[in-house]
Amino acid sequence: MDRNRLSALPILADLPAAELDQLAGVLGEVEIEAGGEFIRRDAYGTAVYFIEQGEAEVRMADGGTEELGPGDMCGEIALLVTGQRTATVVCRTPTRLLQLTGLDFERIRGHVPQLERLLRSVGAERIRPT
Numbered sequence: 001m002d003r004n005r006l007s008a009l010p011i012l013a014d015l016p017a018a019e020l021d022q023l024a025g026v027l028g029e030v031e032i033e034a035g036g037e038f039i040r041r042d043a044y045g046t047a048v049y050f051i052e053q054g055e056a057e058v059r060m061a062d063g064g065t066e067e068l069g070p071g072d073m074c075g076e077i078a079l080l081v082t083g084q085r086t087a088t089v090v091c092r093t094p095t096r097l098l099q100l101t102g103l104d105f106e107r108i109r110g111h112v113p114q115l116e117r118l119l120r121s122v123g124a125e126r127i128r129p130t
Contacts, residue, residue: 001027006098009050010071011118019112026104030097038097039089045078047101048119054095059088067092076123079105086126 003020006012006027012020030049032038038049041061050073058066058074068074068089078085079102109116 001025001029001098005052006050009052009098011050011073011122012115015112015114015118019115022108022111023100023115026100026108028099028101030099032091032095032097034091034093034095036091036095037088038091039075039085039087041085041088043085044083045075045085045102047099048073048075048079048105049089050098050100052096052098055092056089056095057092059090061087073119073122076119077126080119080123 001024003017003024006020006024007015012023015023027050029052030038032054038056039045041059051068051070053070056068056072056074058068060066074087074089075085079100
């Protein structure tokens with residue numbers, strides 16, 4: 001995968017080129033049709049996803065929802081904090097996801113400190129009580 005695809009995503013745009021190269025070397029692509037669920041609340045989480053194309057809806061346990069689109073990510077809380085998914089995510093349109101598995105993250109973790117800080121920061125913001 002070309003790092004330019006990754007730097008085009010706003011959430012990843014500020015990562016150093018070396019980290020984008022590391023990430024590009026391990027990311028997988030997943031295509032999901034409209035209506036497809038790719039994260040289920042309470043399931044064990046094994047990956048974080050970056051939305052490259054399409055739209056998804058996050059359905060939280062409290063009944064709230066959040067819309068996600070190109071450049072957004074989801075799945076970081078289970079990967080880094082709890083192991084358990086805190087919400088369900090369903091594609092509203094055909095969606096292309098870039099997938100970083102937990103195993104691949106562990107392989108590159110020492111080489112991507114800014115990515116790890118980004119994942120932790122976003123996750124902490126999402127689980128912060130309102």
